[in-house]
Amino acid sequence: MTHYNQLYTPDDSVLVCIDHQPQMLFGVANCDRASLVNNVTLLAKVAKEFGVPAVLTAVETESFSGYLWPQLLDVFPGQEVIERSSMNSWDDKKVRDALKANKRSKVIVSGLWTEVCNNTFALSAMLEGGYEIYMVSDASGGTSKEAHDYSMQRMIQAGVVPVTWQQVLLEWQRDWAQKGTYDAVMDIVRTHLGAYGIGVEYAYTMVHGLPATKFAEYVVPAALAAHK
Secondary structure, three states: OOOOOOOOOOOOEEEEEEOOOHHHHHOOOOOOHHHHHHHHHHHHHHHHHOOOOEEEEEEOHHHHHOOOOHHHHHHOOOOOEEEEOOOOHHHOHHHHHHHHHHOOOEEEEEEEOHHHHHHHHHHHHHHHHOOEEEEEHHHOEOOOHHHHHHHHHHHHHHOOEEEOHHHHHHHHHOOOOOHHHHHHHHHHHHHHOHHHHHHHHHHHHHHOOOOOOOOOOOOOOHHHHOOO
């Protein structure tokens, strides 16, 4: 029995990030890839700020796909990345065990590619695990617009709920009076939301008289500096 008519919360959600790796990103053609990286990074940061556990998994890292994006690893430093050979993450017992250990029923999914790794995981996790799956469409990518769109349609027909990163963020926040996460959420918005983020920055500085946002200084790694 699913409960998709209920709002999900940070207390009953878990984020699953599937195959955010270089070779997989190279094949994405349904959306702007820079925007996709931004959306995935934003989603991960939001999950971390709300205390939502994350399961990170990658396929054939050293033999083909490459390491998980550094933007994602930076959000979850030191966290284990579950290595797989199967395209279907659900086939891997380590992934199933990680989900079970978190004891959360509502699974927020972001991954590459929509038509393969997202699709197979979502359908299997629903059928065999009884999980409720929320597929973050704009934090996932396929090898063509048709591949992504038809895969999303197939999952929706099976009972998966399509969402966007913005829906996830706002549903977890729910009330702007929740000051425990408000400042962190607005920092993420100003960093990742382009024109809207600049609008928030304008309101903070010009309307409310708050100091301008300062980002951490970028330091060129020594190994790169040596090549100058």
